[in-house]
Amino acid sequence: MSGEAFSLPAASIGGFIQDPSNANPNPKPNANPAKKKRNLPGTPDPDAEVIALSPKTLMATNRFICEICKKGFQRDQNLQLHRRGHNLPWKLRQRTNKEVRKKVYICPEKTCVHHDPSRALGDLTGIKKHFSRKHGEKKWKCEKCSKKYAVQSDWKAHSKTCGTREYKCDCGTLFSRKDSFITHRAFCDALAEESARLTSVAATSLNFRNDTVNLPHGFAGRGVQDVAGIPQFGSGFPQDFSGMPAPGLPEMVQMAPANLFGSSSHFPGFENGGATSSNSNNLSLSQLPQGLKEEGRNEGNLMESLSSLYSDNQNKQSKANASPMSATALLQKAAQMGSTRSNPSFFGNSFGVMSSSSSHTAPTFMASSSASMSATSNKLDKLMLQTGGKPSEPSLLSMHHPGSNTFAQSLTRDFLGMSNDQSPRPFLPQELAKYAAIGSTMGLSQFTSSNH
Amino acid sequence: MVPEGQSFVTSSPLQFIPWMSFSPGLGSPFPWLRELKSEERGLYLIHLLVSCANHVAAGSLENANIGLEQISHLASTDGDTMQRIAAYFNEALAYRMLKAWPGLYKALNSTKISLVSEEIHVQKLFFELCPFLKLAYVITNQAIVEAMEGEKMVHIIDFNCFEPAQWINLFQTFNARPEGPPHLRITGLHEQKEVLDHMARRLTEEAQKWDIPFQFNPVVCKLENLDLESLRVKTGEALAVSSVLQLHSLLVTDDEMHKWKVNSPSMSKTDRSHRVLQMNQRTLGEWLKKEPVHAYSPSSDLASPSPLSPLSLAPAPKMGSFLTALRALSPKLIVITEQESNNSGSTLMERVMEALNFYAALFDCLESTVSRAPLERKKVEKMLFGEEIKNIIACEGVERKERHEKLEKWILRLELAGFGRVPLSYHGMLQAGRLLQTNNYDGYKIKEENGCLVICWQERPLYSISAWRFRPYD
Numbered sequence: 001m002s003g004e005a006f007s008l009p010a011a012s013i014g015g016f017i018q019d020p021s022n023a024n025p026n027p028k029p030n031a032n033p034a035k036k037k038r039n040l041p042g043t044p045d046p047d048a049e050v051i052a053l054s055p056k057t058l059m060a061t062n063r064f065i066c067e068i069c070k071k072g073f074q075r076d077q078n079l080q081l082h083r084r085g086h087n088l089p090w091k092l093r094q095r096t097n098k099e100v101r102k103k104v105y106i107c108p109e110k111t112c113v114h115h116d117p118s119r120a121l122g123d124l125t126g127i128k129k130h131f132s133r134k135h136g137e138k139k140w141k142c143e144k145c146s147k148k149y150a151v152q153s154d155w156k157a158h159s160k161t162c163g164t165r166e167y168k169c170d171c172g173t174l175f176s177r178k179d180s181f182i183t184h185r186a187f188c189d190a191l192a193e194e195s196a197r198l199t200s201v202a203a204t205s206l207n208f209r210n211d212t213v214n215l216p217h218g219f220a221g222r223g224v225q226d227v228a229g230i231p232q233f234g235s236g237f238p239q240d241f242s243g244m245p246a247p248g249l250p251e252m253v254q255m256a257p258a259n260l261f262g263s264s265s266h267f268p269g270f271e272n273g274g275a276t277s278s279n280s281n282n283l284s285l286s287q288l289p290q291g292l293k294e295e296g297r298n299e300g301n302l303m304e305s306l307s308s309l310y311s312d313n314q315n316k317q318s319k320a321n322a323s324p325m326s327a328t329a330l331l332q333k334a335a336q337m338g339s340t341r342s343n344p345s346f347f348g349n350s351f352g353v354m355s356s357s358s359s360h361t362a363p364t365f366m367a368s369s370s371a372s373m374s375a376t377s378n379k380l381d382k383l384m385l386q387t388g389g390k391p392s393e394p395s396l397l398s399m400h401h402p403g404s405n406t407f408a409q410s411l412t413r414d415f416l417g418m419s420n421d422q423s424p425r426p427f428l429p430q431e432l433a434k435y436a437a438i439g440s441t442m443g444l445s446q447f448t449s450s451n452h
Numbered sequence: 453m454v455p456e457g458q459s460f461v462t463s464s465p466l467q468f469i470p471w472m473s474f475s476p477g478l479g480s481p482f483p484w485l486r487e488l489k490s491e492e493r494g495l496y497l498i499h500l501l502v503s504c505a506n507h508v509a510a511g512s513l514e515n516a517n518i519g520l521e522q523i524s525h526l527a528s529t530d531g532d533t534m535q536r537i538a539a540y541f542n543e544a545l546a547y548r549m550l551k552a553w554p555g556l557y558k559a560l561n562s563t564k565i566s567l568v569s570e571e572i573h574v575q576k577l578f579f580e581l582c583p584f585l586k587l588a589y590v591i592t593n594q595a596i597v598e599a600m601e602g603e604k605m606v607h608i609i610d611f612n613c614f615e616p617a618q619w620i621n622l623f624q625t626f627n628a629r630p631e632g633p634p635h636l637r638i639t640g641l642h643e644q645k646e647v648l649d650h651m652a653r654r655l656t657e658e659a660q661k662w663d664i665p666f667q668f669n670p671v672v673c674k675l676e677n678l679d680l681e682s683l684r685v686k687t688g689e690a691l692a693v694s695s696v697l698q699l700h701s702l703l704v705t706d707d708e709m710h711k712w713k714v715n716s717p718s719m720s721k722t723d724r725s726h727r728v729l730q731m732n733q734r735t736l737g738e739w740l741k742k743e744p745v746h747a748y749s750p751s752s753d754l755a756s757p758s759p760l761s762p763l764s765l766a767p768a769p770k771m772g773s774f775l776t777a778l779r780a781l782s783p784k785l786i787v788i789t790e791q792e793s794n795n796s797g798s799t800l801m802e803r804v805m806e807a808l809n810f811y812a813a814l815f816d817c818l819e820s821t822v823s824r825a826p827l828e829r830k831k832v833e834k835m836l837f838g839e840e841i842k843n844i845i846a847c848e849g850v851e852r853k854e855r856h857e858k859l860e861k862w863i864l865r866l867e868l869a870g871f872g873r874v875p876l877s878y879h880g881m882l883q884a885g886r887l888l889q890t891n892n893y894d895g896y897k898i899k900e901e902n903g904c905l906v907i908c909w910q911e912r913p914l915y916s917i918s919a920w921r922f923r924p925y926d
Contacts, residue, residue, distance in 0.1 A: 328813050
């Protein structure tokens, strides 16, 4: 293996050296320490010999190869001992008794800080590990927490402590380090208090004002009077929310007019006439799983943040002030509302149970599999059937028409139990009240606030 | 008139409702409607749509009219996603109601000028703005290249030939084959002659560049009127078929006729098999060999409003005969891309619900992918999706061409018709993934299911791609 190592006196590079002479090494401040003192990393000895190795050499594990059997060794000494077995001439190099120049190594990666000789690292193993860690591929993965490492020793060290010592906050977040745990708790305590206080508030309000409280209008009102902690989440949420659907809009628009498909240069996998298709296989194999995984991870993170949000603020629909919900999300929500209602009045009761079911719907919020899609369509079916089964529903809806004639007519109709009613309407007064409640919150917020 | 004594902690809001004192006419937008936030409005719209569809299905046109009116106050083709969806669904429901007065309907539709160039333009927009067609083409081409390994004469039939990029892509891949490109013939189908002329020019020009012996045969016709003879398939050539979002139009059937037939009381096995014979025109022996009894369940979904049982296929005579004829050509590969939705249920409510879910995902996807080209997006929404929605909701019988079925049903149909599955390779999936990545398409996913690929938007499957080949009866 060609060692593309070349050594240069540190003096001629970087130019930070005060005394350029090599012949007379400057006496070190503590000349003969009992124990070798360790410099700060990246602050090498001024007159040390700088060695720049190529990445290949750096990463090579077995540089010394036996000619006979091609067995590789990390050290020349080991190779020599091995050669004895083949009855080959061997020679163990003695440690030179001349003054050995200290060697420091620089990182071959040009963009790296340690590429500069003035920030060279003092140890060959050190530079190897650094190169792997920073510029290498992370091949080692912890089984417990899926953290990845490029250097095996790092991985081993981590897996020893992974999961052993953990701090857990009340909000459920885990920490392995005490300092980060404490920092978090400082914030979290505040939030914990808020949620405790609010739950008690919300509980009372839920009991008394089933229908008026949990509409988004109501939320907006409550959000204002509530704690600063909540808007924090509220503002955090829209970012997450819109994170998935619309991340790279500018880029997306750019490609819209371009004839991507036709121009061979842009088209993946068909560049170079597909001659490299087999090569591009290998490339894409490594690229794609990351890409796909990233999408999954993004979604996973999004879901985690969503579920933590929901678990923190059980009754907060603080996304009322977020970007508009996607249509699919709205449909799911409508289906949930339709399935959780106990009596057929659509808006009245279901808004009341909306908040309590919201924490259940959170996991299915953004990422609904096709199973849940069919589930929701079933629920929507139920919704549909229930509304279908009660054709007087829309007449109740038309109560929203302030047109007094229609209102009077529908009321009359329903009181008398006429029209295409198939079932008796014993709960009409309740529904009326509920619709009234909706009307009050929806359209007449001044009354709502006065009711608080 | 208004009941009282309701236990509310708040003072009874009833007296605050100035329903009685407001009396604007029915036509004016109500102030409180404007105060609705986007989410509430969206939910309200969904509810309105569902209840209006119920009325339309039940035939109570008065109530449906009120519903349409309410929806049109809230819906808008320029509003947010749910508003736009509601606008198109509203229009579709209105068309459906209009058909109750055939004279009105015909008179209103008679002076429509359908601009062919606009339709073609919209198809191109859909190709450019969304990755679905590109993905379908990539995967199709990959499957073709793999299936045609070693073949010297390749004949490809394209059921909707309008985008030259689809095949130019294939030229490049074929050119790079180790054994060199095959002799390639492409037969393109389309309803417009101009489109095929354009294709012919572009493709011949590109084929010369890539040094591929090439021949293009245009066939101007509709898929359902296709005479397979006109495809001029020669013996000895390897045949591949690419069907992107076309095959479902063959599922049209005269629903009325079949509804009536299915409701016949006794369902012995021979009766069933007879019915199958009539409906699908396959040999009895072959049908009895398999056990597709479960496929034609006596409780057909045609009449009852219950959700479709997963394995019951709606009968489709046209599809049956078409597939039989196609099979007779012994194709080496058929790649079918279809919408992953279940619109062929014959009750209106089922179709409305399914379409709501499907098009909601499509609209969301379009919104997120193309939010800065609103005019183009509107065109695609109106002329492509809107027309599909209209067809699904307003049309019945043979007019209803947009009969989407889910992958599992396509699999069933094709297997029954004598085709064997060709699993789509991992390489194809990778290429599709790379396309998504390089062009920064976010939110899309490609899932593999049983050798078929499904393109999803945010976990909602939207399009399915499957590959088939001629399978000899064993």
